[in-house]
Amino acid sequence: MDDDLSQHYQGSPELLMFLASTVHDMKNSISVLSGTLEHLLAATPAAAPAAAAPAAAPAAPAAAQSGEPQYQQLGQMLYQTRRLNDSLIQLLALYKEVGKPGYPFDPTPHSVRELVEQVQGQARILLQSRGITLTTDFAPDAIWTFDEELVIGVLVHAINNAIRYTRDRIVLSVRVDGDHLELRVEDNGDGFPPAMLDAGAAANTTRARGAAVNFSNNSSGLGLYFSSEVARMHSHRQRHGSIALENGGQLGGGCFIVRLP
Amino acid sequence: MTAIVKNDGEIDWGEKRYLIIDDFVGIRQLLRESLRNLGAKHIDQAASGGEGMMLLAKTRYDVVLCDYNLGDGKNGQQVLEEARIRNLILPSSVWLMVSAEKSVESVMGAAEHQPDAYIIKPITEGVLLTRLNRVWLKKQIFREIDQAYADKDYLRAARLCEEQIPVNPLHAIDLLRMKATLQLKAGDPLGARAVYRQVLEERDYNWARCGLAKILMHDGEVEDAQKMFQAVIADNRFYIDAFDQLAQAFQLQGKHEEAFDVLQKAAKLSPNSVPRQRTLGQTALKLENIPVAEKAFRKCIDIGEYSVAKTVDAYFGMARVCGKKNDTKEAIRLLNAAVHQFGGDQVTLRAKITEGLVYHETGDLRRARKSGDELEAMLAEEGRQRPDTATCLDMATLLFAVGVKEAPVGLLCYIARNNHDNVPLMDEVQKIFDKARMGDEGVELIRSSRKEAADMMNKGVLLWKSDRLGEAIDWMRVARHALPHNMRILFNSAQILISRLQQTGYVRELADEAIEVLMHVDAIAPGQPRFAQLMEQLAMLAPVSGVVAAAAASEYEAANGAVPDR
Numbered sequence: 001m002d003d004d005l006s007q008h009y010q011g012s013p014e015l016l017m018f019l020a021s022t023v024h025d026m027k028n029s030i031s032v033l034s035g036t037l038e039h040l041l042a043a044t045p046a047a048a049p050a051a052a053a054p055a056a057a058p059a060a061p062a063a064a065q066s067g068e069p070q071y072q073q074l075g076q077m078l079y080q081t082r083r084l085n086d087s088l089i090q091l092l093a094l095y096k097e098v099g100k101p102g103y104p105f106d107p108t109p110h111s112v113r114e115l116v117e118q119v120q121g122q123a124r125i126l127l128q129s130r131g132i133t134l135t136t137d138f139a140p141d142a143i144w145t146f147d148e149e150l151v152i153g154v155l156v157h158a159i160n161n162a163i164r165y166t167r168d169r170i171v172l173s174v175r176v177d178g179d180h181l182e183l184r185v186e187d188n189g190d191g192f193p194p195a196m197l198d199a200g201a202a203a204n205t206t207r208a209r210g211a212a213v214n215f216s217n218n219s220s221g222l223g224l225y226f227s228s229e230v231a232r233m234h235s236h237r238q239r240h241g242s243i244a245l246e247n248g249g250q251l252g253g254g255c256f257i258v259r260l261p
Numbered sequence: 262m263t264a265i266v267k268n269d270g271e272i273d274w275g276e277k278r279y280l281i282i283d284d285f286v287g288i289r290q291l292l293r294e295s296l297r298n299l300g301a302k303h304i305d306q307a308a309s310g311g312e313g314m315m316l317l318a319k320t321r322y323d324v325v326l327c328d329y330n331l332g333d334g335k336n337g338q339q340v341l342e343e344a345r346i347r348n349l350i351l352p353s354s355v356w357l358m359v360s361a362e363k364s365v366e367s368v369m370g371a372a373e374h375q376p377d378a379y380i381i382k383p384i385t386e387g388v389l390l391t392r393l394n395r396v397w398l399k400k401q402i403f404r405e406i407d408q409a410y411a412d413k414d415y416l417r418a419a420r421l422c423e424e425q426i427p428v429n430p431l432h433a434i435d436l437l438r439m440k441a442t443l444q445l446k447a448g449d450p451l452g453a454r455a456v457y458r459q460v461l462e463e464r465d466y467n468w469a470r471c472g473l474a475k476i477l478m479h480d481g482e483v484e485d486a487q488k489m490f491q492a493v494i495a496d497n498r499f500y501i502d503a504f505d506q507l508a509q510a511f512q513l514q515g516k517h518e519e520a521f522d523v524l525q526k527a528a529k530l531s532p533n534s535v536p537r538q539r540t541l542g543q544t545a546l547k548l549e550n551i552p553v554a555e556k557a558f559r560k561c562i563d564i565g566e567y568s569v570a571k572t573v574d575a576y577f578g579m580a581r582v583c584g585k586k587n588d589t590k591e592a593i594r595l596l597n598a599a600v601h602q603f604g605g606d607q608v609t610l611r612a613k614i615t616e617g618l619v620y621h622e623t624g625d626l627r628r629a630r631k632s633g634d635e636l637e638a639m640l641a642e643e644g645r646q647r648p649d650t651a652t653c654l655d656m657a658t659l660l661f662a663v664g665v666k667e668a669p670v671g672l673l674c675y676i677a678r679n680n681h682d683n684v685p686l687m688d689e690v691q692k693i694f695d696k697a698r699m700g701d702e703g704v705e706l707i708r709s710s711r712k713e714a715a716d717m718m719n720k721g722v723l724l725w726k727s728d729r730l731g732e733a734i735d736w737m738r739v740a741r742h743a744l745p746h747n748m749r750i751l752f753n754s755a756q757i758l759i760s761r762l763q764q765t766g767y768v769r770e771l772a773d774e775a776i777e778v779l780m781h782v783d784a785i786a787p788g789q790p791r792f793a794q795l796m797e798q799l800a801m802l803a804p805v806s807g808v809v810a811a812a813a814a815s816e817y818e819a820a821n822g823a824v825p826d827r
Binding site for chain 1: 285287288290291294295330361362363381382383384385386387388390391395430431432433434464465494495496497498499
């Protein structure tokens, strides 16, 4: 254990401090950017009918589609900002060697209801602005042990990804399946292209770092790698978590599946 | 007793008082906007840790949102620590630590002052509300338990945990963790052990593995404990608590070099801990590794600057380092600085001891002798309290070394009287006598001191057994005055006072006296089963539950400094 302890810290302390404060700055900027965009979207007329509805209710797709071009553009900006945030989270996790013992992994018991609420809360305004309906399906009393920040990161990324592929609907469902928790993000688009399905299948089988996915094909490789590492870090009695990509599911489009022991 | 808390509370966040501490104006505006959307009306803002402390000193906030990274000066963790230690936040207050990325601090295991929750940027209203509700609910569940804990009624607190577990499955693990902590405080390691094993059946939580290993270590199964700490570290490289404990396990096995290695790694992973740098410095000093000791003590002084954990030990350690480097002048300057900054009789006394050691080590025997004479004079002063046992031993060693005789003999006899049934400590005292070429006299002195203590105790017990409780109480007061640190006498003293209360009914003065004695004994030797039992008996006698104990405890702390805890 001793040799790779310092591996992570080989850079000079000054460089590390510099990196940390730069990340801090970038996160601040992204926070302000996406926060401001959310407030603008909430205040822009096209969003009025949806914003007036209770938070948990699905957005009205018609509102966004018939909205002003300005509203559409704000929605596009928010979407891109969120993608930027996802990538930053994933790059950081990669830098900190997610999946290795050096990563600050913190699994604790959580309510599935709170998990879904938080994911929904993060995606709500973006989904509204794109005219996409998100429905959820979960057992409200279920409790499971996982690293909350990481799992929220994976699910929000999966939803942001589904926003790109779906026609107008996304389902987030969580259920206890024997000794696993199964989380699914499904959409009613045309499904994943074959290359993505292959990459998804490879993500669980290959252990070697970097070889799990082909980073060169596109940025979705990073997201897949991140998600599979997060799933794999969750382990219990020799069983590890996993991810899967499928086409079909209850909406007939793409399905992203995480299973946690 | 209030009803058991159920999982359906709706909270009005509009009327709460909020404080936002962040050095970035954009984030402050954003958070303020989000809070307003939750209905908040009273929101204050601070742009730095210092400004935050000023506001915290003026207003009792219900919710504090504090950025971890605050630029120059205090960081978020230090603001939290200071606010907690200076009692500027209520136990019911919610402290959310905001950070840019997944914080290492959140998984370190034993950070002394944990915030109620960590939130990672960007913060959305939904996440903020979920976390606020979650923390509030948890505080409701733990309110009575925390109160009993603060009152040091550990047995009752542990029972309360048990009552909450079946109705709060989401917090079952946290409740079990608290229960085990309480059982340890109450001197019931077997109970705590069973709880940790029960939790580990469920899942391999690192805190439970560490908790179990700590018990094994104290039970003498040091090698098993060592392996468990190593397993935790292999699993989670940031679990600092495991490093600190592993170092102790090595030290117990006499493997000082290994302990030193582990401490160095821990200090590298998490350098901003005053106690860790202090332990590293002291271990390095013992191993004569002067460069590391110097670095550790210097760091300890630096980080102490902004921390309430600031310690005088760092100054004494640094002075020793200077002595080893033959820089007597700098050593004396540091000792003066320590006395000036920290003040108090104990610090003055310890500074004088360190001064003597430095002179003695650098070969300046004339000045060392002078320090010794001054120490002797200080000890002879009327009414001056003796320092803790470790300092007494240091002092006796030094005084013998510089050729003083009467004062160190007095100190060692004092230790023997106050610890008459502590056999390993008696061996240590005998060794100091041996080294001063007073072996035979030492044997006799220790024997008579121990007998003196035993006689005093027996007289009290005899009076108690023959039901002359009034006389027994008076006698124990005399015994306590003569032997202020003797655990057996202190416990018996409290026991006799409680027997009296059980006969006569509750009398405030006697109850307060018993509590004062118990607080004192818990401060010098925490985690005694007899402490927990006596506190529980007292709590049952009190007309209002908890209140009396809490008041007495805070009075004791006001007079004697904080009781070392957790």
